[in-house]
């Protein structure tokens with residue numbers, strides 16, 4: 001029987017990535033991150049698309065090489081069509097179209113958020129792999145999104161709750177920035193919080209109905225706390241950095257888990273997953289494990305390599321779609337935003 005070999009390409013933000021998956025098993029996952037943004041304190045869209053242009057050919061070449069696959073063996077090419085930065089998406093989309101046409105193989109468009117959820121199905125060929133069962137809930141938390149997704153099937157996902165303002169990753173990054181930490185601040189807060197007291201300070205938690213989130217009030221509450229304390233002691237931030245990080249982290253995790261618990265009870269679902277860049281956070285991962293023990297949840301926490309943007313999740317989504325001959329035409333264009341259904 002012919003093997004299904006999918007090349008996945010991801011270029012939605014500031015990581016250029018390519019991955020090869022054969023019959024659902026990942027053979028390679030190459031990621032080129034863009035250091036160019038660090039000095040700007042955030043991703044600069046124009047610089048991101050230029051860096052993708054420089055990276056895309058070597059990254060794809062390397063992914064094929066590490067997989068030991070010749071491009072003539074590929075069954076299809078899956079690419080991130082959106083949501084994301086349009087200039088960045090255009091690079092991956094155009095490259096995927098050109099390569100698929102030249103090889104005369106199908107093209108598969110992938111929703112980046114759907115792919116973050118389906119990252120739980122990436123297999124590295126290990127014996128102890130643990131996959132969610134449908135239906136499950138997925139907390140999707142990244143720099144741009146904070147959502148609770150009801151996942152009924154690989155192609156049937158409903159966003160039942162989402163942030164009405166900032167995303168959880170944005171809250172981490174913005175609080176880190178006012179403390180003078182480098183961008184992106186989430187991993188720095190995580191590291192410093194390990195030495196801090198999460199109950200050292202009190203920050204306001206939002207009161208938003210349903211399963212929606214809000215993080216802008218938390219950011220403001222944090223800013224006011226710093227402003228007041230710095231008036232009394234100009235070295236307040238330096239002297240309390242670990243405690244501040246531990247407090248902000250614990251508050252973000254509590255906000256995220258409160259709504260997720262509510263959704264799990266209301267919908268009577270006990271298979272619960274987490275995905276997206278913020279799922280690398282150690283306190284969030286620990287809270288998932290604690291909830292598993294306390295509430296009998298079956299929890300799914302991705303390996304670190306699949307938390308941030310990567311092409312393996314695009315390739316595995318492409319693999320699902322390939323099984324259903326769910327291909328796209330050459331005239332499909334990237335999109336910056338999505339609806340509540342994906």
Ligand code: KG4
Nearest residue numbers: 142143144169184186190277278281308309
């Ligand atoms: O999914 P992702 O790679 O892409 C975007 O949405 O851009 O998520 C990036 C976000 C950033 O806000 C970053 O600070 C956050 O994930 N992040 C973390 C950690 N690692 C990455 N936040 C908290 N703790 C971490 N360990």
